Amino acid sequence: xxxxxxxxxxxxxxxxxxxxxxxxxxxxxxxxxxxxxxxxxxxxxxxxxxxxxxxxxxxxxxxxxxxxxxxxxxxxxxxxxxxxxxxxxxxxxxxxxxxxxxxxxxxxxxxxxxxxxxxxxxxxxxxxxxxxxxxxxxxxxx
Amino acid sequence: xxxxxxxxxxxxxxxxxxxxxxxxxxxxxxxxxxxxxxxxxxxxxxxxxxxxxxxxxxxxxxxxxxxxxxxxxxxxxxxxxxxxxxxxxxxxxxxxxxxxxxxxxxxxxxxxxxxxxxxxxxxxxxxxxxxxxxxxxxxxxx
DNA sequence: CTTGTATGGTGCGATATCGTATTATATATG
DNA sequence: CATATATAATACGATATCGCACCATACAAG
Numbered sequence: 001x002x003x004x005x006x007x008x009x010x011x012x013x014x015x016x017x018x019x020x021x022x023x024x025x026x027x028x029x030x031x032x033x034x035x036x037x038x039x040x041x042x043x044x045x046x047x048x049x050x051x052x053x054x055x056x057x058x059x060x061x062x063x064x065x066x067x068x069x070x071x072x073x074x075x076x077x078x079x080x081x082x083x084x085x086x087x088x089x090x091x092x093x094x095x096x097x098x099x100x101x102x103x104x105x106x107x108x109x110x111x112x113x114x115x116x117x118x119x120x121x122x123x124x125x126x127x128x129x130x131x132x133x134x135x136x137x138x139x140x141x142x
Numbered sequence: 143x144x145x146x147x148x149x150x151x152x153x154x155x156x157x158x159x160x161x162x163x164x165x166x167x168x169x170x171x172x173x174x175x176x177x178x179x180x181x182x183x184x185x186x187x188x189x190x191x192x193x194x195x196x197x198x199x200x201x202x203x204x205x206x207x208x209x210x211x212x213x214x215x216x217x218x219x220x221x222x223x224x225x226x227x228x229x230x231x232x233x234x235x236x237x238x239x240x241x242x243x244x245x246x247x248x249x250x251x252x253x254x255x256x257x258x259x260x261x262x263x264x265x266x267x268x269x270x271x272x273x274x275x276x277x278x279x280x281x282x283x284x
Numbered sequence: 285c286t287t288g289t290a291t292g293g294t295g296c297g298a299t300a301t302c303g304t305a306t307t308a309t310a311t312a313t314g
Numbered sequence: 315c316a317t318a319t320a321t322a323a324t325a326c327g328a329t330a331t332c333g334c335a336c337c338a339t340a341c342a343a344g
Contacts, residue, residue: 001261001265002252002255003245004268005267005268005271006158006172008271008272008275009154009155009158010155010158010173010176010197011198012271012274013148013152013155014198014199015275015279016152019278026303026328026329027328027329027330030148031152034152047292047293048293049291055152055156056153056156057156057331057332058331058332058333059292059293059294059332060295060331060332060333060334061330061331061332062293063293063294063295064332065331068330080292083292083340084339084340085292085338085339087292109281113278113281116277116281119143121273122143122144122270122274123143124270125147125267125270125274126146126150128264128266128267129147129150129151129267130150131259131263132154132259132263132267133150133157135255135259136154136158136255137153139254139258169299169300171300189323190322191321191322199302200301200302201322201324202301202302202304202324202325205323206302206324207300207301210300222322225310225322226310226322227308227309227321227323228309229322229323
């Protein structure tokens with residue numbers, strides 16, 4: 001039963017990936033995309049570790065993803081003002097522009113999805129998913 | 143909003159991955175796991191392409207995953223009896239045993255999840271997820 | 285101040301993923 | 315039958331992911 005659940009999750013994730021990654025620069029993944037969106041809503045910036053925890057990927061993966069985003073000019077990295085070990089990652093104007101354009105580019109895709117399923121059907125799933133995410137998250141550290 | 147949806151999906155997938163992959167041979171991923179389960183319910187076997195479509199991964203990825211499963215002795219590959227270009231993939235006894243043991247090993251993990259969330263809360267999400275999966279799937283080929 | 289420990293980040297290496305091009309077989313068409 | 319086109323699988327190469335080991339800085343204890 002959980003088996004079914006995780007299978008569905010896996011396939012939907014895969015399908016979403018395929019749709020998004022086909023439309024954008026080849027080395028930008030859905031997680032990169034998510035990171036950019038996350039940062040846009042946090043103008044003060046986040047540390048790499050914040051981001052790794054938020055997206056549940058290992059620190060090293062985040063290091064690499066940030067490097068890619070910097071190469072594209074979508075984020076900038078500065079030393080952390082209060083902690084010499086750390087850094088702060090922020091979106092650039094180019095990064096914000098990229099997200100906006102991407103949203104527009106994906107709109108038709110999402111449009112048909114809404115037409116066929118209904119926005120409220122998706123909306124209805126969100127609380128349940130969030131709850132599961134939070135619970136699984138809490139189960140991690142003990 | 144879809145953005146939220148796909149973010150949740152992404153993180154839950156990530157968390158599920160982490161839990162499962164930490165418990166099993168290092169080169170077995172959640173998708174390998176899913177493929178084995180899928181094959182167990184189809185004793186006549188499936189072609190690599192069937193599997194790739196079912197799990198929404200590129201053919202090349204499936205080729206590689208099958209190779210890994212063969213190396214572990216969890217599946218066997220035979221020529222397709224009716225199509226010389228194709229093959230048939232089936233689980234071995236070892237593969238079935240591995241799945242059973244894995245299910246047992248994961249039971250406590252799932253147990254706490256059930257305790258905290260409730261099985262019916264997960265169950266309630268399944269139809270919605272399946273519906274989205276099917277719709278996105280149908281949107282692919284046109 | 286010195287030492288020990290915790291914490292943030294990264295280099296490196298192994299491997300999974302996936303796009304492109306290639307090979308083999310099947311099927312359709314003249 | 316010959317040729318063209320479609321389809322199944324794979325080899326190869328590029329790159330993303332992630333575990334491990336390491337370095338730098340912070341913080342705590344003596």
